[in-house]
Amino acid sequence: MTTYVLRRLTGLAPVLIAAATIVWILVFFIPGDPARLMAGSRALDPQVVEDIRAEWGLDRPVPLQYLTWLGKLLRGDLGTSYIQRRPVAEILGDHFPPTLILALAAVALSAGGGLALGTLAAFARGRLPGLVVQVLALVGASTPVFWIGLMLMLLFSSRLGWLPVLGYGDDGAMVPGIGVRLPEWDHLVLPALTLSLMSMGAIARLTRSSLAETGSAEYLRTAAAKGASRARVLVGHALRNALIPVITVIGLDFSALLGGAVATEYVFAWPGLGKTVARAIALRDLPVVVGCVLFLTMIAVLVSLAVDLLYAAIDPRIQPGAAGIPSVTLR
Amino acid sequence: MFRGVTASRPCPAVRPFLLFLCAVAALGLACRNRETAGPAAEQTFRFRIREDPPTLDPARAIDQLSEAVLFRLFRGLVELEPATMTVRPAVAESWTVSEDRLTYTFRLRDDVYFHNGRKVTARDVAWSYRRLLSPATKSPRRSILEPLAGAAAFARGATTDLPGLTTPDDRTIALRLEKPFAPFLSALTLMNTAILPAEVYEDPGEAYLRAPVGCGPFHFVRWEQSNFIELAAFDRFYGGRPSIDRVVVRIIENHQGALQEYLAGGLDSLDEVPEDDDPLAAALGDEILRYPFIGTEFIGFNHAVAPFKGNAALRQAFNYAVDKEYFHKTRHGNPMANGIIPPGAPGHDPSLPGYPYDPEKARRLLAQAGYPGGRGLPPITLWYNTAESLNQDMQKIQLDLKQIDVNLTLQSVDWAAYIAAIEGTPVRPGQAPMYRFGWSLDYPDAESILRPLLHSANAGPAGNYSRYANPRVDALIDEAMGLVDDAARAERYMEAQRIAVMEDAVWLFLSYYESKTLFKPWVKGVVTTPLGEFRIPIERLRIEKGSS
Numbered sequence: 001m002t003t004y005v006l007r008r009l010t011g012l013a014p015v016l017i018a019a020a021t022i023v024w025i026l027v028f029f030i031p032g033d034p035a036r037l038m039a040g041s042r043a044l045d046p047q048v049v050e051d052i053r054a055e056w057g058l059d060r061p062v063p064l065q066y067l068t069w070l071g072k073l074l075r076g077d078l079g080t081s082y083i084q085r086r087p088v089a090e091i092l093g094d095h096f097p098p099t100l101i102l103a104l105a106a107v108a109l110s111a112g113g114g115l116a117l118g119t120l121a122a123f124a125r126g127r128l129p130g131l132v133v134q135v136l137a138l139v140g141a142s143t144p145v146f147w148i149g150l151m152l153m154l155l156f157s158s159r160l161g162w163l164p165v166l167g168y169g170d171d172g173a174m175v176p177g178i179g180v181r182l183p184e185w186d187h188l189v190l191p192a193l194t195l196s197l198m199s200m201g202a203i204a205r206l207t208r209s210s211l212a213e214t215g216s217a218e219y220l221r222t223a224a225a226k227g228a229s230r231a232r233v234l235v236g237h238a239l240r241n242a243l244i245p246v247i248t249v250i251g252l253d254f255s256a257l258l259g260g261a262v263a264t265e266y267v268f269a270w271p272g273l274g275k276t277v278a279r280a281i282a283l284r285d286l287p288v289v290v291g292c293v294l295f296l297t298m299i300a301v302l303v304s305l306a307v308d309l310l311y312a313a314i315d316p317r318i319q320p321g322a323a324g325i326p327s328v329t330l331r
Numbered sequence: 332m333f334r335g336v337t338a339s340r341p342c343p344a345v346r347p348f349l350l351f352l353c354a355v356a357a358l359g360l361a362c363r364n365r366e367t368a369g370p371a372a373e374q375t376f377r378f379r380i381r382e383d384p385p386t387l388d389p390a391r392a393i394d395q396l397s398e399a400v401l402f403r404l405f406r407g408l409v410e411l412e413p414a415t416m417t418v419r420p421a422v423a424e425s426w427t428v429s430e431d432r433l434t435y436t437f438r439l440r441d442d443v444y445f446h447n448g449r450k451v452t453a454r455d456v457a458w459s460y461r462r463l464l465s466p467a468t469k470s471p472r473r474s475i476l477e478p479l480a481g482a483a484a485f486a487r488g489a490t491t492d493l494p495g496l497t498t499p500d501d502r503t504i505a506l507r508l509e510k511p512f513a514p515f516l517s518a519l520t521l522m523n524t525a526i527l528p529a530e531v532y533e534d535p536g537e538a539y540l541r542a543p544v545g546c547g548p549f550h551f552v553r554w555e556q557s558n559f560i561e562l563a564a565f566d567r568f569y570g571g572r573p574s575i576d577r578v579v580v581r582i583i584e585n586h587q588g589a590l591q592e593y594l595a596g597g598l599d600s601l602d603e604v605p606e607d608d609d610p611l612a613a614a615l616g617d618e619i620l621r622y623p624f625i626g627t628e629f630i631g632f633n634h635a636v637a638p639f640k641g642n643a644a645l646r647q648a649f650n651y652a653v654d655k656e657y658f659h660k661t662r663h664g665n666p667m668a669n670g671i672i673p674p675g676a677p678g679h680d681p682s683l684p685g686y687p688y689d690p691e692k693a694r695r696l697l698a699q700a701g702y703p704g705g706r707g708l709p710p711i712t713l714w715y716n717t718a719e720s721l722n723q724d725m726q727k728i729q730l731d732l733k734q735i736d737v738n739l740t741l742q743s744v745d746w747a748a749y750i751a752a753i754e755g756t757p758v759r760p761g762q763a764p765m766y767r768f769g770w771s772l773d774y775p776d777a778e779s780i781l782r783p784l785l786h787s788a789n790a791g792p793a794g795n796y797s798r799y800a801n802p803r804v805d806a807l808i809d810e811a812m813g814l815v816d817d818a819a820r821a822e823r824y825m826e827a828q829r830i831a832v833m834e835d836a837v838w839l840f841l842s843y844y845e846s847k848t849l850f851k852p853w854v855k856g857v858v859t860t861p862l863g864e865f866r867i868p869i870e871r872l873r874i875e876k877g878s879s
Binding site: 030031032033036037039040041042044045046048049051052055083084085086091094095150153154157158161164165166167168170181266267268269270271272275276279282283284 | 382383385386391392393394466469470471472473474537540541555556557558559561579581582583584585587588589591592594595597744745746747748750751752754756757791792793794
């Protein structure tokens with residue numbers, strides 16, 4: 001297991017450098033001059049732009065710019081934002097926590113809701129619960145997240161007045177030691193719910209089908225024959241074995257939510273990383289874009305590793321890395 | 332095996348939803364209870380900006396978002412009275428101008444303090460001005476002080492002497508110009524000339540970008556990126572402590588969400604209003620304020636490339652072909668533009684004929700331009716920056732030009748790509764043959780629009796994206812800048828405008844801007860200003876919830 005983890009972590013570095021290089025090249029070559037944008041939105045003396053270009057080394061040959069950036073990266077320096085004029089690491093520190101909190105809440109909701117709905121649907125295959133799961137999965141997958149967000153906002157905030165319309169709130173508790181402020185809890189509900197609806201249906205459908213596959217397995221009949229309660233058979237045996245594909249989806253969802261919550265962050269004015277990256281792209285703030293993508297890639301790889309390890313924790317037959325990732329050996 | 336479990340419990344999948352709805356309701360009720368418990372005495376004013384300000388350094392600020400915050404934190408020697416746009420004292424209590432109009436001597440107030448508690452002196456003014464001009468600052472607005480004697484060499488870094496700037500004593504500062512520049516006082520009202528404490532702004536780590544210190548009516552409290560900026564009343568503000576105790580500048584990009592937040596009471600003011608045909612607009616009634624904003628919207632022609640190069644008849648044809656009244660009546664309600672200089676700025680000429688909608692005349696001019704029935708006209712692309720609100724306007728222009736057999740292609744790109752496409756370089760024109768643009772005046776003098784956008788010395792990135800060049804217009808602008816007599820200056824501006832509009836049809840003129848702002852009924856003391864919604868003086872506002 002340790003060897004496997006170390007091997008995976010060693011493989012992280014080239015993945016990160018490759019991802020960052022691709023993004024660096026993409027952002028660098030899209031039309032738009034970062035020096036011009038740094039100078040502001042109004043017309044101005046072109047000499048000012050030249051001075052800014054020289055200050056940031058943007059007047060040097062492209063390969064040299066790339067190598068300079070790579071050298072800094074290898075020393076652990078993500079660079080400094082052109083626009084905000086502060087380290088990218090600091091920007092990540094400001095915007096990653098809100099995104100992480102939102103993603104965790106959304107995954108908790110979608111996993112909890114999806115598992116519950118899927119289990120209920122498996123109990124009543126072909127009946128209304130199954131239909132509900134189908135519809136939810138379809139709606140979740142096909143409805144634009146900004147529309148769902150606006151509808152929830154109009155219902156729960158504007159019409160019913162139960163929840164704040166948007167924002168992170170300005171009075172949340174500070175986490176001691178790390179300088180991160182938590183959102184006000186009522187501000188978290190609607191964005192988390194909006195995000196969770198995207199995948200709740202899919203998780204429910206997957207849970208239902210996985211349970212349906214394992215539902216007729218002989219070991220379940222044996223467990224029931226040995227006197228295990230219905231709940232124990234369901235949760236302790238059937239659901240546990242059905243969880244492998246579900247956890248895969250949850251892991252993928254979590255990684256996607258960390259980087260892909262742009263629309264939800266936009267609708268609910270959530271100060272997260274997705275919106276920061278989107279704005280940095282618009283302003284051609286290359287260090288911020290590359291730094292954020294690099295960081296999110298790292299998180300995605302780590303989440304994928306964690307998911308692989310979870311397989312083994314849930315199903316002892318799985319030995320990560322023994323023969324492929326993950327591998328299943330029947331005892 | 333699971334089927335039997337559900338047989339006696341109908342519709343089990345609905346239950347989690349009901350439970351979830353109950354949970355949301357409980358959260359909401361708890362939230363509502365908490366809202367009623369806050370203290371009532373503090374006066375907080377909340378308004379919205381779309382994005383984080385690009386900078387809170389006055390020397391580098393060049394956009395409305397930054398100014399929306401900076402005008403609360405900083406003050407310069409002089410400022411504009413928001414309603415009348417006349418120059419009035421700020422940190423300077425008075426000033427004199429020499430007879431030759433070259434020397435401006437300012438006497439400072441004795442009761443001005445920075446937010447860090449230190450008294451403001453003439454040395455601070457001198458330090459701030461030198462910083463603005465310094466090549467190390469790379470200020471996009473150093474041109475404000477370039478009329479000072481010796482400023483050009485200083486700004487190039489050729490010398491550290493700045494003879495045009497002297498401080499005879501702690502309360503006096505003298506500014507000597509190279510040659511008379513009539514709008515100089517107006518230019519000094521720009522936030523870039525704000526007075527800064529050197530001990531804060533000399534920090535090589537630039538901590539002041541995250542914690543600015545000025546001498547304005549509010550002091551900085553905190554900035555949570557993409558969330559809000561909080562300011563608090565400054566007790567020692569020379570103009571008296573504001574009634575508003577706390578200002579929260581909320582950063583909300585989504586305009587629908589911002590509107591809902593305003594309706595829910597989370598904002599006291601909003602810079603965006605519902606469309607005129609939205610029933611909500613009628614419901615909001617008096618909460619919507621509409622007032623002129625000194626700016627002009629137009630479609631620029633690229634005079635450096637075919638087919639617009641040297642073809643005034645073609646540009647006139649395009650002007651007559653577009654029904655500007657449509658935009659006024661159907662879209663935004665802004666007044667139709669008959670020229671360049673908007674109402675409120677000296678030189679605005681209501682008698683200028685402009686180009687009323689006349690498709691027949693447009694067809695005749697098109698033929699006169701060498702393209703009868705549009706034949707022979709190369710493909711023309713109209714560029715604009717991606718914005719939902721612009722799509723319909725640009726499509727209307729496309730449709731109107733189609734009526735005179737001109738095929739226009741629309742190209743919408745993000746701001747960075749757009750600027751690159753229209754500016755070009757000082758020597759190479761931008762690739763956009765036509766582009767949609769808007770310009771708001773920095774101060775109420777037509778120089779602020781005519782010189783950057785029409786003077787041939789500013790061709791390209793300096794503002795004259797059209798690369799328009801007419802020596803007569805250049806001469807009139809140059810002459811006006813040296814005239815201290817307001818009426819005489821306005822005359823030159825009007826003549827320059829007449830040539831550029833009626834003879835040269837330099838652009839396709841669309842509309843003059845108007846500000847539309849929502850204010851809750853409990854916000855009192857609102858002074859609207861043609862300088863835009865973000866220049867409304869918050870220090871004069873009061874929150875009177877009991878009276879609304």
